[in-house]
Amino acid sequence: MAIRIGDQPYEGRVKAGVDNTFMREAVSSAQGRFRSGKQKSSEELGNWEDWRTLGEEIRSHTLENIDYYLHQLSDKVEERGGHVYFAETAEEANTYIQGIVKKKNAKKVVKSKSMVTEEIGLNEALEEAGTEIVETDLGEWILQMDEDPPSHIVTPALHKNKEQIRDSFRDKKGYEKTDKPEELAAFARQELRKDFLSADVGITGCNFAVAESGAVTLVTNEGNARLVTSLPDTQVSVMGMERLVPTWEDLEVLVGLLTRSAVGQNLTSYVTSIIGSKLEEEVDGPEEYHLVIVDNGRSKILGTEFQSALHCIRCAACINVCPVYRHVGGHAYGSVYPGPIGAVLTPLLDGYEDHKELPYASSLCAACTEACPVKIPLHEHLIRHRQIIVEEEKKSPQTEKIMMKGFAKWASSPAAYKLSEKMARTSLKPWTKEETIEKGPGPLKGWTDVRDFPAPAEQSFRKWFKDRKKGEDS
Amino acid sequence: MKVSLFITCLSDLITPKVGQHTVELLEKAGCDVDFPESQTCCGQPAFNSGYLQEAKQAMKQTIRAFQHADYVVGPSGSCVGMLKEYPKAFEEERAWYVEAKKLAAKSYEVTDFLVNVLNVTDTGSTFKGTVTYHPSCHMTRVLGVKEAPRKLLENVKGAEVIDLPEAEDCCGFGGTFAVKNSVISGEMVKEKSRHVSETKAEYLVGGDMGCLLNIEGRMRREGKNVKVVHITEILNAQEG
Numbered sequence: 001m002a003i004r005i006g007d008q009p010y011e012g013r014v015k016a017g018v019d020n021t022f023m024r025e026a027v028s029s030a031q032g033r034f035r036s037g038k039q040k041s042s043e044e045l046g047n048w049e050d051w052r053t054l055g056e057e058i059r060s061h062t063l064e065n066i067d068y069y070l071h072q073l074s075d076k077v078e079e080r081g082g083h084v085y086f087a088e089t090a091e092e093a094n095t096y097i098q099g100i101v102k103k104k105n106a107k108k109v110v111k112s113k114s115m116v117t118e119e120i121g122l123n124e125a126l127e128e129a130g131t132e133i134v135e136t137d138l139g140e141w142i143l144q145m146d147e148d149p150p151s152h153i154v155t156p157a158l159h160k161n162k163e164q165i166r167d168s169f170r171d172k173k174g175y176e177k178t179d180k181p182e183e184l185a186a187f188a189r190q191e192l193r194k195d196f197l198s199a200d201v202g203i204t205g206c207n208f209a210v211a212e213s214g215a216v217t218l219v220t221n222e223g224n225a226r227l228v229t230s231l232p233d234t235q236v237s238v239m240g241m242e243r244l245v246p247t248w249e250d251l252e253v254l255v256g257l258l259t260r261s262a263v264g265q266n267l268t269s270y271v272t273s274i275i276g277s278k279l280e281e282e283v284d285g286p287e288e289y290h291l292v293i294v295d296n297g298r299s300k301i302l303g304t305e306f307q308s309a310l311h312c313i314r315c316a317a318c319i320n321v322c323p324v325y326r327h328v329g330g331h332a333y334g335s336v337y338p339g340p341i342g343a344v345l346t347p348l349l350d351g352y353e354d355h356k357e358l359p360y361a362s363s364l365c366a367a368c369t370e371a372c373p374v375k376i377p378l379h380e381h382l383i384r385h386r387q388i389i390v391e392e393e394k395k396s397p398q399t400e401k402i403m404m405k406g407f408a409k410w411a412s413s414p415a416a417y418k419l420s421e422k423m424a425r426t427s428l429k430p431w432t433k434e435e436t437i438e439k440g441p442g443p444l445k446g447w448t449d450v451r452d453f454p455a456p457a458e459q460s461f462r463k464w465f466k467d468r469k470k471g472e473d474s
Numbered sequence: 475m476k477v478s479l480f481i482t483c484l485s486d487l488i489t490p491k492v493g494q495h496t497v498e499l500l501e502k503a504g505c506d507v508d509f510p511e512s513q514t515c516c517g518q519p520a521f522n523s524g525y526l527q528e529a530k531q532a533m534k535q536t537i538r539a540f541q542h543a544d545y546v547v548g549p550s551g552s553c554v555g556m557l558k559e560y561p562k563a564f565e566e567e568r569a570w571y572v573e574a575k576k577l578a579a580k581s582y583e584v585t586d587f588l589v590n591v592l593n594v595t596d597t598g599s600t601f602k603g604t605v606t607y608h609p610s611c612h613m614t615r616v617l618g619v620k621e622a623p624r625k626l627l628e629n630v631k632g633a634e635v636i637d638l639p640e641a642e643d644c645c646g647f648g649g650t651f652a653v654k655n656s657v658i659s660g661e662m663v664k665e666k667s668r669h670v671s672e673t674k675a676e677y678l679v680g681g682d683m684g685c686l687l688n689i690e691g692r693m694r695r696e697g698k699n700v701k702v703v704h705i706t707e708i709l710n711a712q713e714g
């Protein structure tokens with residue numbers, strides 16, 4: 001799997017999402033929980049807008065000076081005995097990590113949740129090389145079992161309910177108990193423990209790498225990342241090149257924004273940092289540590305009007321408030337990054353060709369922009385994408401182009417506009433019944449597929465105003 | 475005070491009543507209302523669809539139409555929000571940028587104008603019935619007008635205002651989105667219709683005709699008989 005998931009066309013994905021009642025119920029209730037949790041914890045903190053401003057400042061400062069901080073980070077990691085590899089592409093990253101696994105003759109790799117490894121398709125690459133990969137985040141473990149892609153960037157199995165999970169456990173792992181979350185989780189812990197103890201290599205992602213210290217920091221609730229980072233002797237951290245903060249102090253601000261925005265928690269159960277490998281004077285630590293910094297299209301975004309998309313801290317707040325996501329679910333986006341941030345980021349990383357519908361999968365309601373803890377103007381980015389699709393990529397439908405040309409003529413000429421005062425009503429006459437259009441022609445069809453449209457008024461406002469003025473004057 | 479009405483093409487051609495109520499409301503508040511005849515559409519349908527060049531032609535027409543206005547007031551949070559976007563769109567065209575900035579600075583959504591410029595919080599209207607208010611996305615989140623419409627509604631005699639559940643969730647209109655992504659838009663408006671029904675209010679009121687036509691159209695299709703009214707109609711209503 002790489003950034004693109006499945007090869008079904010957009011309309012089919014949307015339909016599959018809308019028709020999936022189970023999934024929609026699961027998504028809608030999760031959104032409700034996340035939203036109220038976020039609201040409560042941000043209110044408790046107080047001055048939320050100020051925190052957002054601070055978060056935005058830290059992120060934009062970091063991205064403005066990303067080369068400096070990447071250097072600093074690499075130096076620190078190397079000082080602490082780690083190896084740093086800068087991968088320009090997904091292939092480079094995968095090949096490098098395959099190399100480590102081969103060199104170690106590793107039979108089993110344990111992993112904690114990492115979106116960037118989904119993006120580059122690391123699991124497939126390692127499996128091809130004959131290694132067993134075990135995802136240890138509960139959600140990812142379930143998905144791996146079902147060979148299902150993630151549908152959410154924080155809770156990847158959000159689209160599944162507990163009955164479905166129980167069935168998968170039963171069919172694939174011989175589980176015999178009920179669908180109680182506690183029992184399901186206990187079973188997963190028991191199974192996973194064996195894998196933790198027998199794994200040769202641990203691979204983790206990165207929420208934030210602290211440049212001043214070289215500490216790659218992971219924010220989790222299950223504690224699996226702590227086990228992944230502490231048991232196997234060989235450790236690999238994989239990070240998107242933008243996922244860094246200058247200082248520990250900045251980390252504190254961003255972790256606070258992240259946990260509140262993501263799950264409504266003041267802090268998650270675990271915040272784990274891993275720095276380099278075991279030094280001589282130390283009693284414990286990994287024998288070998290690698291930090292893989294992934295570009296994969298990110299540096300192309302630097303310096304463009306989309307730079308702020310790289311400020312994202314992957315909290316999913318935008319996804320949790322998105323009404324489009326609520327009704328179609330994550331898989332409809334056809335990308336490992338769904339929702340508003342996915343619609344912004346995916347075309348940037350993977351091109352417009354396969355993702356040209358995504359920027360239009362939004363009513364531009366701006367709930368995402370309002371929710372984002374680092375103030376990324378998501379809906380404005382979507383409009384800008386649309387402009388590029390129309391004006392540079394020239395990928396918009398022919399009929400739409402003609403209509404928009406007509407629109408421009410109409411709206412820039414008061415005379416043409418005036419003509420439409422009467423014409424609108426007359427031309428829709430054949431479809432009008434009792435002042436209502438139930439089945440409209442042409443572009444109106446999309447509208448009337450789901451709702452009625454009113455007949456244009458007999459007399460326009462401007463006519464009324466003119467007549468009234470005449471009355472006053474005479 | 476001289477005020478130029480920005481009718482919006484939708485209200486001009488489809489729901490002219492909204493304009494009539496807006497004019498009367500503003501006059502009652504002591505304004506001298508004129509209507510620049512050369513106004514057409516603010517360009518939002520093209521702008522939001524990615525047709526910046528086409529949108530700009532409409533935008534330039536709008537700038538020309540209101541060049542001599544002191545205040546520009548319109549009965550739509552979304553369209554007024556669009557006027558506020560003009561300067562950004564003309565950043566590279568100096569002369570138009572200056573004009574766009576002037577227009578953005580003097581433009582107001584009507585409830586915002588009443589409350590925050592004219593200091594009117596009670597329009598003296600009477601409207602009997604239970605109403606629920608849908609705060610449209612662009613009005614609340616793009617334009618930032620949240621309190622003004624509520625304040626005005628609260629002071630309408632006879633009207634009982636019932637809270638709409640998940641009020642700030644989008645109704646699924648989104649301009650061309652309703653046509654281009656009609657399946658998703660349809661699911662969104664069904665949800666909104668459900669929430670409106672839950673309130674059991676007789677009237678659904680809002681400040682944007684696009685959203686209201688969307689919700690009304692869906693509720694009619696479902697055979698529901700909620701009456702949908704633009705906020706200016708309630709604020710301008712007299713006993714009866």
Ligand code: SF4
Pocket residue numbers: 261311312313314315316317318319341371372373374375376378
């Ligand atoms: S875009 Fe903003 S809200 Fe969405 S995931 Fe990223 S940081 Fe969170």
